[in-house]
Amino acid sequence: MLLRRLPLQLLKLRPISTQLPSKLPIVTRSYTIMTTERKITDWVPKDSKTGEFNRLASTFRHQISRTSSDLPPESNRYHLYVSYACPWAHRTLIVRALKGLEKHISVSVVHWHMGPSGWRFGEEGEGEEIQKAPEPNTGAKFMRDIYNTVEGYDGRFTVPLLWDKKMNRIVNNESSEIIRMFYEEFDDILPEEKRGNSYYKEEDRQRIDEFNGWVYETVNNGVYKSGFATTQEAYEKAVISLFSSLDKIEAILRESSGPYIFGSSLTEADIRLYPTIIRFDPVYVQHFKTNLKMIRHDYPNIEKWLRHLYWDIPAFRETTNFEHIKKHYTKSHPQINPHGITPLGPVPDILPKNA
Ligand SMILES: N[C@@H](CCC(=O)N[C@@H](CS)C(=O)NCC(=O)O)C(=O)O
Known part of the structure; x- marks a missing residue:
């Protein structure tokens, strides 16, 4: 049985939505999905007649903005949780790099394996690029621990996720919005050549x-x-x-x-x-x-x-x-590949520039 809500005191996390005075509106949309009977790999409900996958809308949609007093762009205030495997997270990493935001927005990369409890942080020896648990901003061992800091959250535990280190709260978990914040909201802290929004003119x-x-x-x-x-x-x-x-x-x-x-x-x-x-x-x-x-x-x-x-x-x-x-x-994805065998090919992963 999946743990639906972990006791916060065991996680050493601050319950941000209850403890900190946040001016951000708490999202009230209904996002019921992860029931105790449902496994993380049940992207299509077992009783679905059509068998079609329907992606749910992301829950956290707060905006960093130059005109905001709650979420102004600041160096080293925001943190991005990503998986290198995830195409949605990949967008945010690309834009962070294109804009030269690496010095200003820190990143944690989860372990590539998503098990029954979802994305997890790593253990010693699991690769330098992987963030080790407990993750320093929040003390989390799993991405779900970060989501579970929000009272009543009952959605999926996805990456990417943008976190506010100053106020200890989730900012946004929708990649299409995160990249747009990166395009121009941070321009005041970037050198001249990195300013301007040429990607979405x-x-x-x-x-x-x-x-x-x-x-x-x-x-x-x-x-x-x-x-x-x-x-x-x-x-x-x-x-x-x-x-x-x-x-x-x-x-x-x-x-x-x-x-x-x-x-x-x-x-x-x-x-x-x-x-x-x-x-x-x-x-x-x-x-x-x-x-x-x-x-x-x-x-x-x-x-x-x-x-x-x-x-x-x-x-x-x-x-x-x-x-x-x-x-x-x-x-x-044991529902697709029960033995978890990774095919060797194609070789190479990408062909040389002028092959
Ligand atoms: N709408 C989200 C989708 C993010 C998403 O689905 N991420 C996947 C990884 S590629 C995930 O974390 N899935 C975990 C789960 O569904 O349990 C976005 O674009 O940011």
Whole structure:
């Protein structure tokens, strides 16, 4: 049986929402999901008739803002919890690096294995990049301990999560919003060359939003809809939409006047697409059964775009950890891969720039 709510005193955590005077509104939306009978791997409820995976909306949506007195941008005040395996967390790491926010926003990387209690912090000897438990800001051993500091929280224990070290509270757990806060809210503490929001410019917003809309539904989340589906119909529906969108992206990149989705400037559209495409051949093709085609063999323009981002822009390469990516998916989803065997291929994880 899963522990639903751990006693806070045992965790040595401060119950932030009850003890600290927070001016932030406490989220009251109903987000019932993790019942005691439900396992962490039951992304599709056992009694689902359609077998379709429906991702829940993120709960914590507070905004860091230059005009906010509650959550102003400050150096070394905010902390990001991520997994290198997670594509949603990967976006936040890419933008943190692109903006040069590493010195100002600290990071903890969880262990790649997500077990029955969810993401956990590491033990000695488990890899230098992994944050060891107890995690220093909160004393947590698991991500769920951090979420459980909020009275009544009954949602999933996801990464990424942005934490306020000064007020000891959760700021936001929605990657699409975290990256937007990073674009410009911290500009006052950044050097001149890092200021400005070139990834989501006013004049590009409409086309970026339009692109993100269908890419999120059919590609970013589409791979999960394929992999987590528990009926043949749900799986096929997801895979067909996924490949039709990949065909469309291939055509967009073929016609593009530059190396990016929208020509010569790197935008949020590229940033949000990359974490899914870099995982595609190494993991999704076999683990999520998205195997009608492979990026490297069948989509030359997407492949060229991918290699450019990976090999030419350190923020992409240095935040990509194939070991965490491959091991996480293949060893954390016993409902898909009961023996947790990680396939050796494809070799290499990504082809050289000019192969
Ligand atoms: N909407 C969230 C989704 C985050 C998410 O689903 N993260 C996954 C890892 S890739 C997670 O932590 N899952 C744990 C769980 O569902 O129990 C975002 O984009 O930030």
